[in-house]
Amino acid sequence: MEQVAFQEILEQIKVLTDDQLCIVGQLVQEQLEPTEEVHKRREFHQALLASGLVKQIKSPSSTHNVERPLAQVQGPPISQTIIEERR
Numbered sequence: 001m002e003q004v005a006f007q008e009i010l011e012q013i014k015v016l017t018d019d020q021l022c023i024v025g026q027l028v029q030e031q032l033e034p035t036e037e038v039h040k041r042r043e044f045h046q047a048l049l050a051s052g053l054v055k056q057i058k059s060p061s062s063t064h065n066v067e068r069p070l071a072q073v074q075g076p077p078i079s080q081t082i083i084e085e086r087r
Contacts, residue, residue, distance in 0.1 A: 026059055 030038055045057045
């Protein structure tokens, strides 16, 4: 791959949304996994669909990798408010 094309791809990745980054990450992981393993997993998913055990196969969520900023709350801690409201 040309270095210029590679640099363009890196620049384009920087402007993707979190959802788009997850999809790109999954595609990259598939490319890095051994082909036989990917093929076996797809066959397994197709067998589950064909048997009716599942209606659809969802991609693994990678939201656990995304760091989200903490919400700033004014006043007493939320846990204290919950305890007081239960009384």
